[in-house]
Amino acid sequence: MHKCIFCHKDVSISKSVEHIIPESLGNKSHVLPKGYVCDECNNYFARKVEKELLAMPYFISMRSRNNILSKKGKYVKNKFLFPSILQETDGIIEFSEDAIDIFLESPEVFDAINNKKCNTMLSLYLPEPEYPSRIVSRFLAKCAYEFFLYQMPREMYDECVDEFMQDTSPNKSLENIRKYARYGEGEFWEYSQRRIFSEGTLWVNEDSFVPFERLHQMKLFVRETSHEGDDKIYAEVYYILEMNGVEYSICLSDTDISEYDKWVEEHPGQSPLDDNKEKQLPFGIYDVNPLLIRKDTI
Ligand SMILES: [Zn+2]
Structure with missing residues (x-):
């Protein structure tokens, strides 16, 4: 029997395909197939998290x-x-x-x-969502938890889900973010938010030279830290999401975002999402659409 990754109930009669980012934000491709998130949870996120997110003035x-x-x-x-x-x-x-x-x-x-x-x-002309926001935080927690599964090779999904459910699994560290995303349990999950490029920026890839816009990007980012007087290396995994030029980051296992903030401070002008093969064009869609935001004007 398949179980839902959020509520652990039987998912075999559910019909939902789970969009990590809502379709109403233009997402067609980042999807978990049927059989991983049950209809009830899918519905809950649509009504209680995504609807409120989409209703935010930004x-x-x-x-x-x-x-x-x-x-x-x-x-x-x-x-x-x-x-x-x-x-x-x-x-x-x-x-x-x-x-x-x-x-x-x-x-x-x-x-x-x-x-x-x-x-x-x-x-209203708002460059970024109000910060901090509990809705954005819970939305990121949901996306991060789902993306952890999504980024695995497809044939490993079932094995990965089995691990999600086991009490002894090393992925037990995802329990807190699961409960926060689905039930709002636990303390506020901090996140980082900053604009990294303008809306309407055009990019080219070294291999193709066909200009394109980036709507969403996401990845897991591992940051290693060591503490003074301690030769152990600690690692924290962050989920990094970019939507329309704003980068959001949340830690998968810790409500504290300060280690990521330190990374940002130590790497000015960089994002874990940077791809050396992609270059920003010196003009963008904002040059013809006056409604869009230029990074250098905010
Ligand atoms: Zn469920």
Whole structure:
């Protein structure tokens, strides 16, 4: 019998495919196949973690300006303010090849614009999620725990899951992050957050020279430390995630992020996600889309 990696209940009748990052953030490829996360847990994360994450002002603002559609192919609704007529309304921005179209819900605002009574529109422009946030922390804990399995070769998944379940396994250290992600148990799990490149940055790979954008990247990063007067080497494993130019890091076994912060301090301008084969182009999509954020302006 297969068991769910989060609640340890039978997963054999579950139909869910588990997206490590929600589809509504543009993720199509980082997926755990059916049979590892049960429908109930999948549903729980969708309702209690991801929905709240997507409702954070930063994620609304970021998805709106980057044109990231929802799972159902819908544009993100954002709030727009019109200071000269003291009104606000929900609306959507759509980018097409030759225009930016804005659809506003309020007929009053629409009339005021038509009658030239207002010519200024503002919307929230947030470069990063508010920090620290319990929702981001639990989302990262969920992603980190799932990614630990995801990064294994596919044929080792079952063996790895068996180890997750055993009390004596060395992976017992993942118990705390599992319970925190799924049930919110235990103390707040600290994480690191920082912008490492601009939204809309274009990259090229040495081997192909076809420009591309990075939406998500993730990896496990091992940091070894030794303590003075002690010849033992300690290692901590971090889950590093980049989404739209913001890097997030969380430790798999420890709620404390200070060792990672030290690494960042000792390696200015670097990220564990850096790939020497990939180079940043000197121009990006932000040069043609004024809604995007340039790293050097924040
Ligand atoms: Zn479950």
